[in-house]
Amino acid sequence: MRLTLRVWRQRNADTPGAMSTYDVDGISADMSFLEMLDTLNEDLILRGEDPVAFDHDCREGICGACSLVINGDAHGPERTTTCQLHMRSFHDGDTIDVEPWRASAFPVVKDLVVDRSAFDRVIQAGGYITAPTGAAPEAHASPVPKADADSAFEHAECIGCGACVAACPNGSAMLFTSAKVNHLNVLPQGSPERETRVLDMVAQMDAEGFGGCTLTGECATACPKGIPLPSISAMNKEWLRARRKAARG
C-alpha cells in the first residue's frame, strides 16, 4: 500500500504546530497503524529528519498509552485502540489525517504526544479504596451480587486512554470519571468512600478544565473498551445522592 499521511507536527508545547504531509510506501495490510508510523519514522531517520513522536506501550490494546485521532476519529475507524487498528481498514492511495487528542486539559508535549496527567489527578482524588492491603482475603468474606460484579468489571475495563475526551465535542471527561467512580462505588470494598469519591473526583475533573457534558454520546461511540453511555447517568445519580447526604450532615 502507498499512503499519504498528514501528521500534526509540533516541536514542543510552546511552539505552534501544523500539519505536515508525508508519503509512505510498502505498507502491508497486516501492519498495525503504529507499525505503519514506525515505517514512516525509520524513513525519516534515514533521511536525517526528526521522527514523529507518538505514545505507545503494550501494543496489545490494554495499556491505554496510544492516542491518535485518525481522520477525525479517536483511535481511528475501528472500535479499538490505535495499536490494534490494522492497515486493512484503509485503502491503497488513501490520505490519512493524524492528530493528537485535542483538549486544554491534555496539552501537547510534542507532535502527537499529549500530557494526560489530568486523568492521574482525577484518580488521585478518589479512584482508590482504603482497605488495608496484604495477603489476599478469603473470596467469600464479602459477597458481591453477580450484577454488581459485572457492572464493576465493565467499568474497570477503562484503560484511561482519553479517547472519550478527544471524541467529545466539548472535551468533557465525564465517561472516564464515571467509569472510575462506578467501578468502585458498586462494590462493597469501595463503599466506605462512596460519597467522597464521587464528589472529589468530579470536583477534580472540573478543576482540570475539562468541558461540560451535553450528552452527545460521542465518548461512548469512541471508547475502545465499550464503557456504556448510561454510566454517566449512574455517576450523576451517585453525585446527587452524595450531595443530598452531605446536606443532611
Add this chain to the structure above:
Amino acid sequence: MAVSGLLMLGYLVAHVAGNLKVFFGPEEFNAYGHWLRVMGAPVLHHAWALWLVRIVLLAAVVAHAVCAYQLSRRDVRARPTAYVHRRRRASYATRTMRWGGIILALFIVWHILDLTTGTVHPGGFEEGKPYQNVVDTFSTWYGNVIYIVAMLAVGLHVRHGFWSAAQTLGVGNARRERLLRAAANTLALVLTAGFVSVPVAVMTGVVS
C-alpha cells in the same frame, strides 16, 4: 438545565393541550382563554394564577439560558484548538441544541408580542378574543413560517433535551434506555404535531 428544561416541558404539554381546544370552535376556545385568567378563583384574585405561572416560566427560561451560556463557554474553553479533520458528530437534534435554543428564545419574544400583548399582531388584536387573534396570525405567510419552523425546533430540542435531563438527574440506565428514548421521541412528536396542527388548520380552512 435539566430542572428548568423539565419545568418548561411540563408547561408545553399543558399549552399544546389548550391549543387543541381551538378545534372545538370560538366559544369554547375563548372560554378556555378566560378560564386561564380566573384559574384559582375565588381563592386567587383575577389573573394571579396566570402571573404565578408566568413568573415561574420566566425564572426557568432565565436559568436555562444562563446555564446554557456557562456550559457553552466552558466547553469552548476545553477545546481551544479544533481538529483539522472535521466530521459530522452526533445526531441532528443533538448538534442543533444551541442554535435551536436561540431560535426558540427569539420565537418566544415574537410569540408574546404577537398573541399576548398584540404589539406586532397582523390584524386588529382584541384581548379576550384569542380565537380570532390566532386566525389572524396564521392568515399571514410569515406567521405560519415563523411558527412552524419554531415548532420543528421545539421538537428537536425536546428530543435531545428530555432524554438528557433524565441522564443529568441520574434516572437513566441501560434497562431504561429504550423507554427514555421512546418517551423523548413521543413527546417531541406529539408537541410538534399538536402545535403545527393549528396553523395547518387555519391554512386549510378547518379553523376560520
